[in-house]
Amino acid sequence: MSPDGEQIYDLAVSFAGEHRDYVERAVRSCQQRGLRVFYDRDMNNEWWGRSFIREQREVYSSRTRYFVPFISTEYLAKPIPMDEFSAAMMTAVKQGDGYILPVLMDEVQVPSDLLHPHIHYLRAKDYSPEQLAEQLHARVRQAENAGQQAREVGEVVQEALNLRLPKVVPAGFSKYEELQVVFDYFGSQFQTAAPLLRPRGFICTVNRIPERISVRIEHNGQTVYSLDIYKGGNMGDDKLTFGLGHHRSFSNGINGWAEPFFDRAAEIPKLKMLDFSLLGSIGGSEREFTKEGLFNALWERIVDQLEQHR
CATH class of the missing domain: 2.40.128 (Lipocalin)
Structure with a gap:
């Protein structure tokens, strides 16, 4: 727990439901290695992935050292802005935010304007879920040793979106x-x-x-x-x-x-x-x-x- 009582996670995952089997195996393997993972099924909700918007407040209130999007054709195909979160994460990936650890599923081809060639990523086909968990475990322990602080998911979303919003007179102004x-x-x-x-x-x-x-x-x-x-x-x-x-x-x-x-x-x-x-x-x-x-x-x-x- 953080000093203000908020739950802190080592990893938070985002994925399309089509790849739940692979992701859940990786999550359970991470948990067996002592990592705290923010995973939708553990929250008894189907809020992350296909139905994120319903529970965005719960997501935004959580802090994690790394966010791991499992990027697939299905992930990229989600309608925007109904899945703003995925769009925001892709923007963060493009910007090279070290907080994001992308994993590419199957043979998905990510457009170069979303995933710059210099950004390091892993391909799921090269790792079993257990092997991927080992990679993630090593990265988290490295971050801990370096004193890297967890960040709030919502904060990263806002940085990634960086969208101009209309300037209006607040409804509460009198x-x-x-x-x-x-x-x-x-x-x-x-x-x-x-x-x-x-x-x-x-x-x-x-x-x-x-x-x-x-x-x-x-x-x-x-x-x-x-x-x-x-x-x-x-x-x-x-x-x-x-x-x-x-x-x-x-x-x-x-x-x-x-x-x-x-x-x-x-x-x-x-x-x-x-x-x-x-x-x-x-x-x-x-x-x-x-x-x-x-x-x-x-x-x-x-x-x-x-x-x-x-």
Whole structure:
């Protein structure tokens, strides 16, 4: 067992059902030599080979030092993507991953684009199942002596497939939930940063209520910076709005707003920011930020303005 309680195997085999007799003899011979083998019949399921997809979670949770695909005409003929696993293993074989020990069954001719000439493999016709077991036993013991760690089968599958998947907005993404996350983040960041200004001669107070964060910075008894961040407001309930100078009764305008969205290219939530003057822009420039990036830009702008009062 691994430290986290997962079963570790020396070998895991994959094959087409047409060659079960040969494979099972080899597996039993390996087991007699003390090797731990991940084999479907021992799991009381017909999940590996023809019906892998049904039990892929069980396969993916297992770790093994070597994966042994018994490649045959039947193995290669399995429909894709119904047997993605076989396709992935063949890709790993092509890439020369030392984790894979291919055994060619009968006279199967593996296309050169799947099995590169420099990759070492064994042919079943040259070995009885017991002789093959002896070869596998020697390889495992060599790996143990070299300190080779077992790998998770699913990890190798993912590396081998290496397929581009569509970038989409996650079904669980909510701009309103993200708005609350950003609002809370800004409140926490300002409360953390506020005490850092006092040694520099500025007193910063942060007031948080459910729909507003108010930041006030004083210097020598005078308010030198005032920022209010509203969750919702006139620009829409899916936006943060920013107002400067709202401590003055005659100033209640909007100096910028930010709307959460999911950036499919970057695969992370971001904010689409329209800046009227909050960050120093004039005329309403549109930019994109992460919540961390927007806070940092805002803090830099605050510091620039505070330095004018020293």
